[in-house]
Amino acid sequence: MTLSELAEAVGAPGRQIRFMIAEGVLPPAVKTGRSADAYNEEHLVKARRYMILHGLGMKPAAIKVLMAFDEAIPIYQSTGIELRVDASIDPTSIDIDSTLKEMSKALLNYTRKR
Numbered sequence: 001m002t003l004s005e006l007a008e009a010v011g012a013p014g015r016q017i018r019f020m021i022a023e024g025v026l027p028p029a030v031k032t033g034r035s036a037d038a039y040n041e042e043h044l045v046k047a048r049r050y051m052i053l054h055g056l057g058m059k060p061a062a063i064k065v066l067m068a069f070d071e072a073i074p075i076y077q078s079t080g081i082e083l084r085v086d087a088s089i090d091p092t093s094i095d096i097d098s099t100l101k102e103m104s105k106a107l108l109n110y111t112r113k114r
Contacts, residue, residue: 003029006039010047017047025050025064049073049087081107 007014017039020026026046029037052073053063066074072084083103085091 001039001044003037003039006043006047009044010051012047012051019060020047020050023060023064025067045088052087 001009003014003017007017010017017026021028026043029039029043032038046067049067049071050063053066054060056073058066070084071087073087074082074084076083085094
């Protein structure tokens with residue numbers, strides 16, 4: 001995909017994509033010819049993750065550090081419990097009710113073992 005296609009897919013201007021590449025958050029584009037660049041699924045997943053973290057109010061420097069160490073997106077953190085979502089999962093595909101039930105079961109099971 002081209003820079004403009006990647007930018008459109010993640011809802012960011014092309015200059016934001018170039019910034020992410022310059023900061024090392026995204027890998028450089030794949031060269032396909034003399035002046036043609038191409039972006040792939042890795043670029044798409046990482047750029048989407050960056051934009052989600054940015055949308056959560058994180059600063060670019062914090063996002064860069066977080067993305068260097070982990071692939072998940074932190075959604076909730078309190079009292080030593082953290083909820084993280086795999087960046088490759090489409091948020092609209094999450095069955096929230098089912099997930100909450102499974103999380104509740106897991107937490108109850110964990111606390112009973114103590």
